[in-house]
Amino acid sequence: QVQLVESGGGLVQAGGSLRLSCAASGRTFSNYVMGWFRQAPGKEREFVTAINWNGGRTLYADSVKGRFTISRDNAKNTVYLQMNSLKPEDTATYYCAAAAPTYGMGRSVSNYAYWGQGTQVTVSS
DSSP states (O other): OEEEEEEOOEEEETTOOEEEEEEEEESOGGGSEEEEEEEOTTSOOEEEEEEOTTSSOEEEOTTTTTTEEEEEETTTTEEEEEEOSOOGGGOEEEEEEEEOGGGOSOSSGGGOOEEOOOEEEEEEO
């Protein structure tokens, strides 16, 4: 079992930046692929980015490539999402997720067994 707690969300103007954090507890954090997803009202949860166990490989949705950066610190059991050049369309609840090692890196919600409670990001125009 892995418990995930996100923090760092808030209200920011378009063009601004935010840094989300996700603290993990439970089983060995470094074993897990970590991902960030987001869900806007009335829309399905969508993939944002993922990172492999040692940070050597990352995946990004086209919509955030070049603006968002995922990273992890296995010593602190934490994964981060640095979000720059934010746009109003980035407004959503952002969720941290963990995938068991056997699933590998993926963009699908079904790849990830563990989820945080979400943190709200609102970008004003």
